[in-house]
Amino acid sequence: MSTPTGFMEYKRQLPADRSPLERVKDWEEFHKHMSEEELRTQGARCMDCGTPYCHVGVNMTGGTSGCPVHNLIPEWNNLVYRGLWREALDRLHKTNNFPEFTGRICPAPCEGSCTVGLIGQPVTIKTIEEAIIEKGFAEGWVQPEPPKNRTGKKVAVVGSGPAGLACAAQLNKAGHCVTVYERSDRVGGLLTYGIPSMKLEKDIVQRRVDLLAAEGITFITSTEIGKDIPAQQLTEEFDAVVLCGGATKPREFNIEGSHLKGVTYAMDFLNGTIKSYLDSNLQDGNYISAAGKDVIVIGGGDTGSDCVATSLRHGCSSITQFGTHKKAPLERDMLANPWPQFPNVYTLDYAQEEAKAIFGDDPREFSIMTTKFVGDEEGNLKELHTVQIQRTVDETGRKVYAPMEGTERVFPAQMALIAIGFDGPEQTLAEQLGLQTDRWTNVKAKYGEYKTNSEKVFAAGDMRRGQSLVVWAINEGREAAREVDKFLMGATVLV
Template sequence: MSTPTGFMEYKRQLPADRTPEERIQDWEEFHKHLSEDELRTQGARCMDCGTPYCHTGMDMEGGTFGCPVHNLIPEWNNLVYRSQWREALDRLHKTNNFPEFTGRVCPAPCEGSCTVGLIGQPVTIKTIEQAIIDKGFEEGWVVPTPPEKRTGKKVAVVGSGPAGLAAAAQLNKAGHSVVVYERADRVGGLLVYGIPTMKLDKNVVQRRVDLLEAEGIQFVTNTEIGKDIPAQQLVDEYDAVVLCGGATKPREFNIEGSELKGVHYAMDFLNGTIKSYLDNGLEDGEYLSAKGKDVIVIGGGDTGSDCVATSLRHGCSSVTQFGTHAKAPLERDPIANPWPQFPNVYTLDYAQEEAKAIFGEDPREFSIMTTKFVGDEEGNLKELHTIQIERIVDETGRKIYQPVPGTERVFPAQMALIAIGFDGPEQEIAQQLSLETDRRSNIKARYGKYVTNTDKVFAAGDMRRGQSLVVWAIHEGREAAREVDKYLMGSTVLA
């Protein structure tokens, strides 16, 4: 505990952001930073709450609460308060291989479960986490730590996203020789291609990849398992294989007019922009541009918000984001959304904040469904037709969406971006290795064990659990590594 009354004496403080008008002019991270004195004060707000739900990481009635990697949050808050930054870094790395990623892109379920949040504003956990790891790099405390000896065992990891990198880091720590296969031209999976640079600077990702390479992990890019290399070849050549390929198959959206020019899947839009920016600062024009267009983003989640922010930076004429969900309440519903679940309340994400600053209002339309796309005589998208919907319980007890008659509308649009989620992993590897899948086509492997029905093959992250958070992927990658180590050695040195 830092100071017994800190949560009563000090108010929650977040770092300021660059103004929306300024930050949409570039692709740089938009958060500023608190001073060390301000961070110490925020650490002092962490109370002696007896049972700190912030680091539990559990599911409760369909909602998640606490940190999935079980970060030792009260401990490093106290250490920051006492200016013991090196010790805070050690405690942070004990549970999280990549706090520089989660400190930037995690929605912070830990803060939703903070005990102080019951009576006021929660501790600024995520801000402190990022400050600890950033200071660690600045001070030169984060250095390669290769294992002292090798076990002679070889492990292949498929996919270099957060689950794959976490599994590789832990397996390498245990002394195994690890090769990570990535089909893209850069290492990082969705950390590179999937999350825009203004949320996660790709130099931050490369900095960690360089460390992992220096510790002995080998990365093979531009190589897709199941196509460039048969999946069975990995099983034959390695002592274990860990599948962390993510849930990358986009959910189809086949309605009238979906074949029109101007209708695109969100990840094609986002990834093209990211690659072009990293390759040559968008000079090659090899991306889907929203410049001068009325853009409609179909999907109310994080990917949809990233499409909004990217469209603004392209210079769109307007941008609107559709969601089938109703507008969230201003305050947490104590019955449907009780503490310590993450609070489902109305907020403006960074992208909506930017759109509101530029166009004068929240860009989101709630409880809305697109009924068809309409094009011009040349096959170019010109407008979307919609209807409002309401959620009801049908005669079988299912919750379904029902159109509301008389609420039809037409939106002009020259670009529509489909951001309605993913239908699990692509299936080539599963088919080649005869892997069992669940009803959502995810690789079937029991949580906590991660072993599939095929000998030597394990699965973790979104490829196993479906689309989820970066922090859950790191958690599963770490746990899968522990199970692989047990499989290879009969016992494990990994926590």
């Protein structure tokens, strides 16, 4: 334990963010950093409780509690408190291949299940995690570590998102020859195309990719398996194939007027902006611009928030974000939402903070549903019609939305961004390999085993479990690598 009374002596502290009005002028990371002394103090707040829920990583009532990669959080908090940063880095890397990603973009379910949070504010776990890995890079402690021996076994990993990268890293560590196929022109999957640069700068992603390449992993970009290379060819040329392609098929939003110009799926909007920014600092104009438009974002999750932040940086005239969920309470309801569940409380995400700073208010509308899009005579979107709703859950767990009479409204809009989630993976690979899928069209492979019904083929990450957190993808990539190693060698050196 760092200090038995640290959680009583010290208050929770987070790094300051750059001013919203300043940061919307660029695409750079919006967080600032804390001093080592401040971080050591925050590490002292960890009480190393007898049963630390922070690293259990389980699903509870539809949400995640604790860390899915089972980070040894009390241990590295204590090491930071003692100033043993190198040892903290080693302990962090035992369970997490990419703490520089999770330390920036993970919603930190570990903090939601921190025992200190029962009586006060939880430990600043996520900030300490990022600080450990960044100090490791700054001090030169993070260096390529290629395996000393090769097994002669070849593995293909399809998809270079967090699941694919984690799987490849672990398999390479075990000595297998790993080739990662990515259909985009850059490695990283949603880490590169999907998450805006202000949340995760792309040189951070490339830094890790370069490290993995130096350790012996081969990356092949601009190559779509199932299109450029038949999927069956991989099973013929490799000893094992791991599918980590993600859940990339957007959920359809077919209501009246959804065909109008200006109605766009969120990932088309985000990915186009990110690629144009990386290619030309947006000078090529190859993206869908929100400049000068009244923008409505339909969807209250992280992707919707990223659409808000991106629209603001384009220079939109106004921004509104719709969610079907109710406005969360200011304080946690310990009966309906008890610890160690992730706390459901009202907060402003980075994007909502920025919108409020510019336009004067939280941009979100709660318990609202779009009923139709209306266009002008040239087929351009001009307005959205909505109604307030009551959302309930029936006996099967299905969400039911009941419109409230007399609550109809009309919103002017020249752009509507659809950010309501995904309907599983694209089906090309499953069809070419004859893979079984579940009722959500995810590739069927039992959690913990990851083996599909096709010989030599495994599946992990969002492609297997559906849309989820980056930290779950890393968990599944690591565990799938362990199962592949067992399949190839009869036993495994991976944990």
